[in-house]
Amino acid sequence: MSRPAWTVRPLQASDRAGWEPLARAYKAFYVTEHDAATYERTWQRLLVGQEVQGLAAVDPNGQLMGLAHYLFHTSVWTGLSCYLQDLFVDPEMRGRGVAAALIEAVAKCAAAQGATRYYWLTQAHNARARALYDRVALHRGFLRYDYPLG
Numbered sequence: 257m258s259r260p261a262w263t264v265r266p267l268q269a270s271d272r273a274g275w276e277p278l279a280r281a282y283k284a285f286y287v288t289e290h291d292a293a294t295y296e297r298t299w300q301r302l303l304v305g306q307e308v309q310g311l312a313a314v315d316p317n318g319q320l321m322g323l324a325h326y327l328f329h330t331s332v333w334t335g336l337s338c339y340l341q342d343l344f345v346d347p348e349m350r351g352r353g354v355a356a357a358l359i360e361a362v363a364k365c366a367a368a369q370g371a372t373r374y375y376w377l378t379q380a381h382n383a384r385a386r387a388l389y390d391r392v393a394l395h396r397g398f399l400r401y402d403y404p405l406g
Contacts, residue, residue: 260353262321264361267302267310274320275299275312282323282344286379311361313345313354321349324358328369338366340376343385355388 267275276295283289290298302310302325313322322345331337340362345354366374375393377400378385389395 260357262313262315262352262354264311264313264357266305267312267323269303270318271312271314271320272299274318275302275310275323278320278323278344278346279342281346282342285344308341309365311358311365313349313358321346321352322354322358324362326362326365328366328371331373334372336369336371337373337375338362338369338371340374343376350384355385356392359388359392 276299279295279298280289298308301308308325308327310326311324312320315321323342324340325342326338326340328336328338340359343355343358345358363374376389378389380386
């Protein structure tokens, strides 16, 4: 098997111009758009890497192909958990293993931090992503509810 011509690495300050179109496309897919200030705040938080962290799949020319945003939190029963909050691959780059590589890279970060659980959510209609998720992870049947806070 040949090695892909792209790499997965932490987000860098120079990725800003490539990151935002991917982030906006991800948010548009889930019909949750934000204003420019929110994207800027999120970018700054990702660069600091304390509350939330980000990885990029990058082609040999430095163009971002995909992104993963994740965070760590404690769990009452299992200690440290890793939550993959956002995963998105440019539609033109799909089918090349980019999403699987991003999932695996976050898994390595989770293991390095001593997390005992690594999980994510997706919508039921996201069939293409769910096909990948069913190959690499266990679906435990949970449903999500959001209580409106304001």
